Amino acid sequence: MHYRDLLPDVLSIADAASEKVLNIYLTDFKVDYKADQSPITAADIASHRIIVEGLRQLSHDIPILSEEGADEPWSQRRRWHRFWLVDPIDGTKEFTKRTGEFTVNIALIEHGVPVLGVVTAPALKEAFWGAKGDGAWKRDRTGRIHRISVVVPKAVTRVVASKSHLNDETRQFIDNLGEHELVQAGSSLKFCRIAEGHADIYPRLGPTCEWDTGAAHAVLLAAGGKVNTLDGEPLRYGKENVLNPHFVASSK
Incomplete structure (x- = not known):
């Protein structure tokens, strides 16, 4: 095809x-x-x-x-x-x-x-x-x-996030990144901001379903980025349970 x-x-x-x-x-x-x-x-x-x-x-x-x-x-x-x-x-x-x-x-x-x-x-x-x-x-x-296409991250990591999804686990993940700045975006646009070089990483440590991420995931992959679970494995689709595990989308 x-x-x-x-x-x-x-x-x-x-x-x-x-x-x-x-x-x-x-x-x-x-x-x-x-x-x-x-x-x-x-x-x-x-x-x-x-x-x-x-x-x-x-x-x-x-x-x-x-x-x-x-x-x-x-x-x-x-x-x-x-x-x-x-x-x-x-x-x-x-x-x-x-x-x-x-x-x-x-x-x-x-x-x-x-x-x-x-x-x-x-x-x-x-x-x-x-x-x-x-x-x-x-x-x-x-x-x-x-x-x-994605860009190589600079000294200050640009983290794309949504105010409504910044739970304690996500805040801790972001704090562990060191020096960073937040880039606000909603919905699947978070992936797209990384794909176009306006952000570096998007941690999602909260619930999502496969349809929430699939299209923008494809765009990010095509732009040179990746989306992995917290175990470091690529995020997969077509599971019996349509809920995604926690994941991190990034430019590298």
Whole structure:
């Protein structure tokens, strides 16, 4: 499979979902809550429908796992060697707070590895994408497209973090890094800030699910970075439990 050939279509699908999300974002939308008390809006559902329909037209033989889709039993998922992993809106809390720091995420997973990813930030008018063997790219708010890559960390480590996820364990990890500065970012944009050279490390010592990270993980890998568990092993996908272990995304 040539991932480069898929990217334009996947980006178009993400852009279509982003346009719908942004239209709802600019209205007086209603916020509902799931059983776990996480927020959900009409934008999450609309984005999910656009992405799933688009991916099915693009590749009807590749299964799709989406946060807002029907639960797929492990008895089925365990057979998936390749699948689309979708988060229609990562950062729904950011969406409801109208911070702009939310994203639309589409990843292609092969044998546990994210090999293609598209991340769009509708309110910021930014998009990031990357694929195995093809590098990573950014489209900025002016529409300009340029290649991105991680940079070698300098004396002061730039740690990308979110105020809402700075628990005691994360604070201790950051303090152990020595001299550092915090770079604020929400949702999967934390990975993208490392991928474009604006940050060096992102420790996530709190709960996330596979769909929260897959697309931006692919972008970071394509930009030359990595995402490892605290045991030093690469973060993997397609597990029976969709919860991620704690991990550290970094430029080196």
